[in-house]
Amino acid sequence: MNKGTGGGVIAAGFSLLFFSFLFGPLIIMVITAFNSSSFPRITPWECFTTEWFAVLIGNDRLMNGLANSLFIGVGVVLISVPIGLAGALALSEMGPRLRAALYTVLITPILIPGVVLGISTIVFWGALGRGVGADYGSIFYDGMFLTLAGQVTFISAYAMLVFLARLQRFDPTLTEAALDLGASPGQAFRKILLPFLSPAIGSAAFLTFLASFENYNTTVFTILSGNTFTTTLASKVRHGTDPSLSALAVIIIAITLVGAMVHEAHTRRSQALRDGSAARSKIYGNPVLRVIVHPLCVFAILIGSISFLTYQGSQYDASVCKQQVLDEKRARQEQLLEEQRQRIKAQKEAAGATETGTSVKKSPSAFGGAFGGAAPKPVETPKSPSPFGNAFGSGTLAPKTD
Amino acid sequence: MLALRTMFDAFKNKHGLGVACFIGFAVFFWALFLIALPQIAMLDYSFRFNLPRADIGGPSDVYTLENYAYFFRGNDGGFNALDVGILFKTLVAAVFVTIIDIMICYPIAYILAHSATGVAARLMVIGLIVPFWVNEILRAFAFRILFGATGMINGIGMEIGLWDTPIDFIRADIALYSGLTYAYILLMVFPIFNAVEALDRNQIEAARDMGASWWRVHWRVVLPIAKPGIASGATMVFMLTAGALAAPQILGGPSNLWFTQLIYQWFNESANWQRGSAYAVILLLVCIGFVTMMMRVFKVSIGEIGR
Numbered sequence A: 001m002n003k004g005t006g007g008g009v010i011a012a013g014f015s016l017l018f019f020s021f022l023f024g025p026l027i028i029m030v031i032t033a034f035n036s037s038s039f040p041r042i043t044p045w046e047c048f049t050t051e052w053f054a055v056l057i058g059n060d061r062l063m064n065g066l067a068n069s070l071f072i073g074v075g076v077v078l079i080s081v082p083i084g085l086a087g088a089l090a091l092s093e094m095g096p097r098l099r100a101a102l103y104t105v106l107i108t109p110i111l112i113p114g115v116v117l118g119i120s121t122i123v124f125w126g127a128l129g130r131g132v133g134a135d136y137g138s139i140f141y142d143g144m145f146l147t148l149a150g151q152v153t154f155i156s157a158y159a160m161l162v163f164l165a166r167l168q169r170f171d172p173t174l175t176e177a178a179l180d181l182g183a184s185p186g187q188a189f190r191k192i193l194l195p196f197l198s199p200a201i202g203s204a205a206f207l208t209f210l211a212s213f214e215n216y217n218t219t220v221f222t223i224l225s226g227n228t229f230t231t232t233l234a235s236k237v238r239h240g241t242d243p244s245l246s247a248l249a250v251i252i253i254a255i256t257l258v259g260a261m262v263h264e265a266h267t268r269r270s271q272a273l274r275d276g277s278a279a280r281s282k283i284y285g286n287p288v289l290r291v292i293v294h295p296l297c298v299f300a301i302l303i304g305s306i307s308f309l310t311y312q313g314s315q316y317d318a319s320v321c322k323q324q325v326l327d328e329k330r331a332r333q334e335q336l337l338e339e340q341r342q343r344i345k346a347q348k349e350a351a352g353a354t355e356t357g358t359s360v361k362k363s364p365s366a367f368g369g370a371f372g373g374a375a376p377k378p379v380e381t382p383k384s385p386s387p388f389g390n391a392f393g394s395g396t397l398a399p400k401t402d
Numbered sequence B: 001m002l003a004l005r006t007m008f009d010a011f012k013n014k015h016g017l018g019v020a021c022f023i024g025f026a027v028f029f030w031a032l033f034l035i036a037l038p039q040i041a042m043l044d045y046s047f048r049f050n051l052p053r054a055d056i057g058g059p060s061d062v063y064t065l066e067n068y069a070y071f072f073r074g075n076d077g078g079f080n081a082l083d084v085g086i087l088f089k090t091l092v093a094a095v096f097v098t099i100i101d102i103m104i105c106y107p108i109a110y111i112l113a114h115s116a117t118g119v120a121a122r123l124m125v126i127g128l129i130v131p132f133w134v135n136e137i138l139r140a141f142a143f144r145i146l147f148g149a150t151g152m153i154n155g156i157g158m159e160i161g162l163w164d165t166p167i168d169f170i171r172a173d174i175a176l177y178s179g180l181t182y183a184y185i186l187l188m189v190f191p192i193f194n195a196v197e198a199l200d201r202n203q204i205e206a207a208r209d210m211g212a213s214w215w216r217v218h219w220r221v222v223l224p225i226a227k228p229g230i231a232s233g234a235t236m237v238f239m240l241t242a243g244a245l246a247a248p249q250i251l252g253g254p255s256n257l258w259f260t261q262l263i264y265q266w267f268n269e270s271a272n273w274q275r276g277s278a279y280a281v282i283l284l285l286v287c288i289g290f291v292t293m294m295m296r297v298f299k300v301s302i303g304e305i306g307r
Helices: A008-032 A051-057 A059-095 A096-110 A115-132 A142-165 A171-179 A185-214 A229-238 A244-274 A287-292 A295-315 A319-355 A361-371 A391-392 B002-015 B017-047 B066-073 B081-115 B118-133 B136-147 B152-159 B172-182 B184-195 B201-209 B214-240 B248-249 B261-270 B274-298
Strands: none
Touching: A008 A244, A008 B081, A008 B118, A008 B136, A008 B172, A051 A244, A059 A096, A059 A142, A059 A185, A059 A229, A059 B002, A096 A142, A096 B214, A115 A142, A115 A319, A115 B017, A115 B261, A115 B274, A142 B172, A171 A185, A171 B118, A185 A229, A185 A319, A185 B002, A185 B017, A229 A244, A229 B136, A229 B248, A244 A295, A244 B118, A244 B136, A287 A295, A295 B066, A295 B261, B002 B017, B017 B274, B066 B081, B081 B118, B081 B172, B081 B184, B081 B214, B081 B261, B118 B152, B136 B152, B136 B172, B172 B184, B172 B214, B172 B248, B184 B214, B184 B248, B201 B214, B201 B274, B214 B274, B248 B261
16 A cells, blocks of 8 residues: 555545445444334334334335336336437547537536426426327326436436447447448448447446436426335335335345345456456366356355345244333333322422412412423333334424433 | 538448437437427426416416516515525535535545555445445435434434433434435545546656655645546536435425425425426526536536546
8 A cells, every 4th residue: 555645544544434424324224124113213222123024015105106116217228228329429420529519418417407307397298298289198298208208318318428438448440340341331330339339238228227216306396196116215204204114225235235246246257257367266266166156156145045034034023022112111101100190299299288378279370380390201201212202203393302 | 401411421331321310310309309498498487477277378378587586586575585595505505515525535536546456446346336226215214314303323322421302413404414415425436536547656656756745745646637527526416416305305404495395395385387497497507607617717628527
């Protein structure tokens, strides 16, 4: 490491801090998925449970939104990858002046706020629909179509950037050689350029699908009265939450990690095979290890262990522990109530003692004051989360629990 | 026209007629029907009254400045301090988030490009990307778990006795700023990384041999190379932060709106699309104006964005 220019201990420490900022919130969210407390939290820990996954799967609206999102995502991939490819090809052939102008036009959708894109999409297609005299049931007022249009607008630009990066490394003499050898232009395109671009097509498809699936800002306007996975999720989070969303995060993170590991195994393997170091390396030289680190095998192992964990989790029953926690809470509430009663009784006696001889009219207010000050509040003590905790717990509406 | 014609012929000779037609059609459709016309339609819409459907296109459907006037003057004709204030606050907060992101991401990008090697570098790249495959809403939700009144930080803080009553991080907008900073880190790291990676290591060593201190090396050698990357990242982070909707809805305080939330309200709660469009146009113009101004100040061109 190069000391003094950012290497060494400081760099390591900073990286550590940075990645704990990156992963900390996610890890905590994952842990809350297994806490039986009805508001997602770690402290106080109640019971280990897997019931939130069942709650998640049972949410029809979310599952319906998931279907919509998958449909839109596939549509966006099918439209925006070709458009992005066309944009990249057009840019790569242009003169510098024209290129700069077109580049500015095509890149702006990335910079325009998603909200603005969504609004402009519904306004434009609505106006077009009115122009041709279509009614509200037509495609111009269809949430799915509008979402496709709105998302393709900027997601195509992502795809275009991927293709541009790949095209920069393309050697145009290859196409010229093919043409000289008698290939038709179309053949040269299919046999030379497209195969060269195929890795970029893969990553563009992945990127566009992810961007479409995740998008909220544009979709929340263009989907109109319908819902996608992300919009359902957002409305759920805004209107109070329960740990089933954490369970969802667990699933998404698991998928992500599996994907990342398989991809890593794949790149390492193909790299080792390509540069010929496979035979010499310890892992790829050993026949057993070689099979184990094959991407498919890695995938199978991961899926196997996840299914095993899922099965184990589905067999796990948290009801005993939950009953225990509930009993504890009840006991605590009883105890608090009892203390309350004692206090009130004591105050009553004290009030009765002082009031002997004074006007009787004053006594109701004295009682009122005593009750007002000692109103039973077992629910709000932070240490005893109650069944009502959920109602009070959701962020913005939360009262100051003092 | 001639330029287009010659270009089309160039494509035809190089890739074939079918491909040339496809490129021409796709780019035309994208640039016109998806990018240009919708923006123009929105601009047109923002100058109209909010009429019932039957009256649209009728004699009362005329252009007006009413929607824009409302932004500045409100209902009573005075100064609309609320809405203008929200726009101003949104911009300031977006700048703030952008600056924090630059400060966090520049060291990481530099470490990634020049200090980390082999496995560590690969792991860092994966570690950077993986959190951003998780849904934006869920990332905001994670911050809500952290910062809520009964959240993790309050829980621990009260447990070990740092403070007695829960601190309202949500009302104080701390949750929102952290969430926004988190949300767009990736968009800042990679442009800076791409720029810094191009730097020749020998330049750093030469500067060090000449006796430059570490901050001087960064200030005079690394930063000038990183500048286009920082500008590109800052532009994207600023625009996305100013245009963010999910994070303010989830993490924002109840009395503390983001400008996009105002637009959302005009559309979904007041059903006044015209005024919503006007507000969207205002947001777009102000953001673009601000970014162009900043690009002038730091002398970068838009062609460098997204590289």
